[in-house]
Amino acid sequence: MIRKLVMALLCCIGVAQVYGQTVSGTILNERSEAIPYVKIIQKSNNKPFLSDGKGLFQIQVSDLNTEILVFSAMGYQKLEVPVMGKTNLTVVLLEVAQDTKDVVVVGYGTSKTKELTGATSKVKGEDLEKMNMTRMDQALQGQVSGVTVSSNSGSPGGSANIRIRGLSTFGDNDPLILVDGVVYDSEGLNALNPSDIKSINVLKDATAGIYGVRAANGVIIVETKNGAINRKPSIEYNGYYGVQQTARKLDLLTAEEYAVIKNEAFAFGGQALPFANTNLGTGTSWQDSVFSSAPVQSHNLSLNGGTLNTRYSIGLGYFNQEGIVGADKANFGRYNARLNFSTDMSEKLKLNSVLLFSSDMRSTLPENGIGSVLYNTINAFPNEPVYSSPGTFSYMEEVSDIINPIAQMMNQYNWSTANKFVGKEEFIYEFNENLSFTNRFNYNYANVDSKVFSPLVWYGEGKYANTAVNADLESPEVEIADSVFITRGAAVYEERSTFLDLTYESFLNYEKTWNETHKVKGTLGASVFERKGQSLNGVAFGIPNNSIDYADISANTAQGGYLNNVNSWEFKERLLSTFLRAEYAYKEKYLVSGILRRDGSSKFGPNSRWGIFPTISGGWLLSDEAFFKSKSIDFLKLRMSYGVSGNDQIPNFAYRALLNGEGVYVFDDLITQGVAIGRPANPDLKWETTRQFNVGLDLTWLKVINFTTNYFIKNTNDLLFQPDVSALLGSYGPGGYPPIINAGDVSNKGWEFEIAYQSDKKNLLQTNLNFNLTTINNKVVSVPTGVQYIPGASFSVGGDVATRFQEGYEIGYFFGYQTAGVFQTQEEIDNAAVVQEGAQPGDLIFVDQNDDGKINFSDDSDKTNLGSAIPDFTMGFAFNFKLHGFDLSGNVYAALGQEIIRNYERQQPYANQLAYVIDRWTGPGSTNEHPRLTTGPTNNNLFSDYFVEDGSFVRLRNLQFGYTLPSTVLRKIHVESLRVYVAANNLITLTRYMGFDPDLGSSSVLSAGVDYGMYPQARSLMSGLQIKF
């Protein structure tokens, strides 16, 4: 629009001469408001003019009777008005319909939805905001097809994994996330306020290849809100307050059940019975003590508007969420400030400026691991009280590895703050209406401070987590030299890291249509990117009074500072790119597009630093063909794309051997630093290459139903792999790693469906329905030669590797013994065709996979595929009804067909257990499902399908009921709109999984689906208010 305005302005200068007759008038919209700066063309001579800022115009025409004026303005339909002798005109322009106005950002430019040839999905900011989620990634779950989001942690500020079209690599599967052109990593998303988002566009197929070496995992383009030209300022408040609770507690043994079952297990193990009296009642419900209800609140204030040549949008946000476990020990808080500002600096030069500031603070508890708070909660003994005497926590002395979870939470002081400035200064120079030149400069500066205070603590005799030597919290003495002892005391660790990304991008955009038939679009540009980071960290001992009040390095009283230590790190990486995109459309019916990107990355060595990534795509609007005569189908487009993109997400400098291994030994009783090679060099290291084919169809039916489907084949080759290598390479010392090599292939194939229904705008009941479904077929096609598999997560403590990356299977599939019931009698064992060494009645029957007549426990030959964490189907369903100011909306997400490893049960004789053990084997015929319980040696605890559960779930993620007050009432109090609502998140989850939360992700693909007692997502009830002045 500006381009056209500027163009018109230019020409105005040349038409100062007066000739012929004058026609003047006003240009209004349907609401009779003036439309400023409308472009007007005289059809007789093609001369352009421009109306003024109030929609008024005055034009000299040669012939009032025959002249036809063409009015055009952004967002409005073009209108031809024959003057027909009138000297004063009132022109009313109609706003363009939503579908043609719909443009999406596709990387270094925009495209009309209609003209898209790639597979993209757009999410509107309001749909994200409505979810009332902390982070954008959480809100994105279930919104669009092809994008699978799983939660890493339900704790406040916990991240989620976004996977676009499956897992394509062993390493980093995160998509490239660009917020106003600035790269955000998963961790950085904590800083982004979902309320600041105007729209998200997900580039799923090869057309993401405009981002070249970083595009293989897909690209998510986030735009923040901006203002509008010539609008008076409007102030909007949007806030909610809610209370969260755990959606689920596990069914654990009561004290009495526990005592009975432990007695039996000890008896089976040939040991003395631990409980002489089993009549212990319910005992302690550790879960009741650990889980609490916690508040969550969000307040957003925004100011939007614009004058004749500027537009602005200012946002302020405050968010705070306490944890349902740990309250303020697991807290997330965030302040946001945002300024989007655009102005026409001159006739041809336009500035777009964005500044995002955020300050967030997160405190965390140990979670999702052995020894985490919830792990201890599950395994804590129900016969022990929380407090053994007032003020003293019980110790649970039978087991060293299980500590009192309440005491554990009290002693955690672990928090970090991140202050972040993100911005963009974009200059667009419009040569004429066809050609523009954009130069933009992006920056992202983050300052991350973290602190961990480790007080002297005592959890009971022999507990692994003790830092004091006794219950009086006396400090251990450390011998630092022969007979020289110093007091250790409480410790504090502090770290300050700064990160700076700088991007400079420069590109030309060209767009021209000839004879309304041949449309050509072109983009040619270059991009320079640098990221650097540095960190300084230190640990100091002897924190006075063992108190958080003095938890700072500055307060340390460490004798001589001998134990204190400092460390630092620094890195830098660069990317240099040129890109070209050429598009051609014939009568908006046949569309072809080609992309070529060349990237140079400092991550790779000189041998293969540069890569070229081509993409080609096309579309065919069948519905525009003359032969297409369907009355019900309004729009039908076929799309196809194929292209190559890359993934460079590996550690920096992996191509060269650095002396960054650990070479430390002790001479003269002092730690002596040496050097060692960290990772052997691989000068030929290069990016992973993904070749993706996509065929898709977009269809509009009866004007109210939009349907989109895609089928894709995504093959990733040259995986950036850190495979096991021969020990002879010497890569397995401390701080040593195998070389990263390019080897192995992964394939993802799948279908995506999106169907949306929007009722006619005239209907009294407004209905909006969206459904999407994704299927993914993931398979490892090959692994490096000589490598059988890459081992992943372990089962239990010191147990076998339970997940693998192996040819012919899904990434991270579960590998263990298959069971076939429970041995009922000794005869059954003796007569079994398969010899299972050590088996006793009540033990699990393992399946002989290699048919050698026995179960091999010392190798893997009888283990098999037990499932994987990758869902077969993911589905999202959203609904929205409006009637007379009332609205009801909801969002359902389902992931089906994935498995979860139940790994939160500590295999300790005294650990508490889930109530399913009540149905254990107790004698012939008692059960064929659950094995006997014993503290003696047994193979029942080896990793088998007994520990694998169906992880499928359907979840009502958000339900909201709102009421918007009638505007007649509001006008009197000078309020433009006012809506109140109540909402609930995670109200209902349907699943057969026994653990806390089946929505269980992991940023590491090989530990996905392994549940150590994950911090569950909270169920929250909220009420909110939206008011606009």
Place this chain on the structure above:
Amino acid sequence: MKKLIYITLAFAAIVTLPACEKFLSVDPPYAQDAENFFQTPEDYERALVGAYDLLQSSFLSLWIGEIASDNAIAGGESVNDSKGLHDLDNMTHGGVNAELRSVFRWNYTGITRANYILEHQDNIDFPGKAHILAEAKFLRAYYYFELVKFFGDVPLIIDKRIGIIAAAAVLNPVAAQKGRATRGAAKSLLGKVYLYQNKFTEAAAILEEVIASGQYSLYQDYSTLFSVAAEGNPETIFDIEYTGLEGGSYGCLICLEGNAAVGFQGIRQYNGPVYGDGNSYNLPTPELYAAFSPIDVRRAATVLDIDAFIAAQPNAASITYAIGAGGHTGYYNNKYIKRQGEIGLPDNDLTSPVNYRVLRYADVLLMAAEANYQIGNASRATQLVNQIRQRAGIPGASVNNIEKVYLERRLELSGEGHRFFDLVRTGQAAQYIPGFVTGKHELFPIPQVEIDLAGGNWTQNPGY
């Protein structure tokens, strides 16, 4: 128009920018490339420290040398806790065994790090270089010997000659720093290698040299021989050095600077005097305990009878400990065990400053006795063995049978990781170890994955 030209030129410049290879040649800040590293004497010294580092993996050799023998069971939290050790205990180990794989990997890493110095030995010359190279050769010999003990004749990369004899000539007789390899260490190691090769004449000769040096003597109080306080005593020939100053995680035992064996071998869940608590690994068998004479000071010093110990304490009733589901014998390894006063910073479980006495004078005396007996010098053997027996507080005896040397060796050195290899070396393994299959279990299997990764060209050890 002029503006347009400028902009076009500027744009052309930007587009051609990518030709700028230099922009992408980012050097890692403050990091040292592995190539062109050896420029100063300090560089050699620092690389040597890196080569010493892998000695600290010794805890596995200690465990396996005991657990696979008749001296100890695996123990631990459950039978699946370090399952590889349980398999070794039961002689059911195969080509997939995490602990054996670590032994294989870590010792090859040690060799690689020593070779890194030796490959670049000609870069510069400086006084003291010969000694650094000799230390590197000693370390390489040590790591290679570990591999051969476990896996047989595995490939030695780069250099087929070990160079330990030459190294012995160069190394200082007395270590410049506590923990450095010395001439005595190199000769003792060489003597051990000869013994394993049944080259008794060579073994006797070199071991007698160590004895004749007069540098070493038996430390009289056997009961405190393995304490931190006794480190560096005259019996020390070569210790693997540990410190309690740096903690670590279970995820990377090789990254520790403390002795992992000590905490792991501690008493599970122990709450009482003298000892700290631990993970009840590597538990001595009753049979080992019974092998000692009641008057032998080494019995109590080697094997802790936990129940007897507790019963003897004044507050016996308040002392508690737990039994791990990985096995319980009532005995703990009293040489390497977590003791109060020897705890580590910052975690007690993983970090212990107790050195592993990998080569001590008593071992040399017994090796010399064995070699001498085998070459017909029984009187010298008697003389040497009786030095050991005297310190142990038991009467002298005439060595008229090689079995007597073997038994003395077991009594003196049990709990220190030698037993399995001694039994194999002397052909007694099948006699003492239940499940031991002659012709198979003398060697551990080469980790199957290593055979695969080497391109399948290696043959697995017989029987696996």
